[in-house]
Amino acid sequence: MAGVEMFINIRRIHKYQCAQLLTTGLLLSVVMVCWEPLDHHVVSHLVSYSYRYLVNSYDFLGSGGRRPGPTGGEAAGYPYLINHPWKCVSEDGKGWEDVLLLLFVKSSPENFERRQAIRDTWGDEGFVSAQLGVNVRLAFAVGVHPDARRRSRVQRALLREDQVHKDLIQQNFVDTFHNLTTKLLLQFHWSQMYCPRARFLMSADDDVFVHTPNLVQYLLRLSSTQAGARNLWVGHVHKGAPPVRRRTNKYHVPYDLYPWPSYPDYTAGAGYVVSADVAAKIYRATLLLDPSMYIDDVFMGMCAQAMGVSPREHAYFSGQGKAPYHPCIYDHMITSHGHADDVRSLWRKVTDRSAHGSPRGLLGNLYCLAVRAMLLCLPNHQKTYSCRAAFT
Ligand SMILES: *[C@@H]1O[C@H](CO)[C@@H](O)[C@H](O)[C@H]1NC(C)=O
Numbered sequence: 001m002a003g004v005e006m007f008i009n010i011r012r013i014h015k016y017q018c019a020q021l022l023t024t025g026l027l028l029s030v031v032m033v034c035w036e037p038l039d040h041h042v043v044s045h046l047v048s049y050s051y052r053y054l055v056n057s058y059d060f061l062g063s064g065g066r067r068p069g070p071t072g073g074e075a076a077g078y079p080y081l082i083n084h085p086w087k088c089v090s091e092d093g094k095g096w097e098d099v100l101l102l103l104f105v106k107s108s109p110e111n112f113e114r115r116q117a118i119r120d121t122w123g124d125e126g127f128v129s130a131q132l133g134v135n136v137r138l139a140f141a142v143g144v145h146p147d148a149r150r151r152s153r154v155q156r157a158l159l160r161e162d163q164v165h166k167d168l169i170q171q172n173f174v175d176t177f178h179n180l181t182t183k184l185l186l187q188f189h190w191s192q193m194y195c196p197r198a199r200f201l202m203s204a205d206d207d208v209f210v211h212t213p214n215l216v217q218y219l220l221r222l223s224s225t226q227a228g229a230r231n232l233w234v235g236h237v238h239k240g241a242p243p244v245r246r247r248t249n250k251y252h253v254p255y256d257l258y259p260w261p262s263y264p265d266y267t268a269g270a271g272y273v274v275s276a277d278v279a280a281k282i283y284r285a286t287l288l289l290d291p292s293m294y295i296d297d298v299f300m301g302m303c304a305q306a307m308g309v310s311p312r313e314h315a316y317f318s319g320q321g322k323a324p325y326h327p328c329i330y331d332h333m334i335t336s337h338g339h340a341d342d343v344r345s346l347w348r349k350v351t352d353r354s355a356h357g358s359p360r361g362l363l364g365n366l367y368c369l370a371v372r373a374m375l376l377c378l379p380n381h382q383k384t385y386s387c388r389a390a391f392t
Pocket of ligand 1: 173174175178
């Protein structure tokens with residue numbers, strides 16, 4: 001009897017072990033099949049994140065990391081084709097206007113309609129001064145059209161557009177993806193030269209929606225404290241992001257351009273704000289650093305890092321992706337990315353609300369909290385803002 005029982009036990013154990021072996025094998029092969037994408041995404045992020053502290057404390061300026069190329073000071077020297085040197089000068093021409101915010105929008109020559117939508121909505125200087133009682137200045141940074149055959153026709157249209165609106169700032173460089181850092185240099189050099197007293201500078205894409213009333217309120221609140229208006233660089237922060245090494249990717253960066261496994265922390269280029277002192281520091285860094293890093297927001301991160309400035313996360317600055325359309329979101333949002341056709345309708349909704357903007361009361365606030373938690377924390381929604389944003 002005992003012998004038979006043992007025999008059965010052994011067979012059971014065998015069966016059990018077999019199953020275990022099989023599952024392990026299966027798991028291993030799944031891991032092996034998925035290894036490459038896993039490797040790219042998880043591992044490279046893990047590696048880069050562990051390098052983050054090193055890179056963030058690395059001295060780009062002092063390290064002789066400069067290559068023999070031109071510095072940003074030289075590269076920013078493209079002549080202006082369209083300029084408005086008096087944009088920030090007071091009406092009597094004797095001094096600087098008290099400008100709270102200079103809104104620099106990165107545009108491309110052919111994006112006439114996007115620029116018009118921005119002028120009519122969130123970039124409307126008149127609306128801001130009438131409704132919010134502060135001065136903002138709107139300017140579009142553009143280069144020249146990359147297609148030589150269409151260039152002169154587009155250029156004539158740009159000049160006509162600028163005669164009406166007087167808000168284009170154009171330098172003589174080809175407006176391409178790989179010249180985005182040149183456009184960044186334009187913004188910081190122009191601001192330093194022609195609008196140095198603006199208390200804040202925002203850089204934004206032309207497919208971004210900015211909730212100007214919320215942004216102005218946020219900046220005014222910061223300005224009212226001693227430290228708040230200084231040392232500010234706020235946006236959607238990328239922490240310890242790894243450079244993309246796959247050649248097929250748009251953001252591919254070869255090792256000789258950037259050898260380290262992680263970028264310094266930087267804010268998404270879709271929209272971020274810096275205070276005047278930070279803008280001046282970035283300007284100084286661009287004079288010394290090699291601007292061949294063509295991803296403009298990463299280059300901005302390198303400049304800031306060299307000057308000891310680190311970015312501050314704000315839950316309602318978006319990276320990729322649109323904010324969910326809901327009044328409970330509009331109350332808080334600052335930027336939202338990926339808008340072209342819906343800027344006007346969104347602006348109507350947003351300003352409607354602020355016109356009748358009465359406090360919601362306890363129940364209303366609870367309702368909004370629940371709605372935001374649903375919109376931002378459920379996994380099926382695109383990640384514009386983090387789940388944390390629902391509770392701030
Ligand atoms: C940037 O613009 C300059 C000046 O027009 C041009 O010579 C250069 O080729 C452009 N760079 C890229 C990568 O497009």
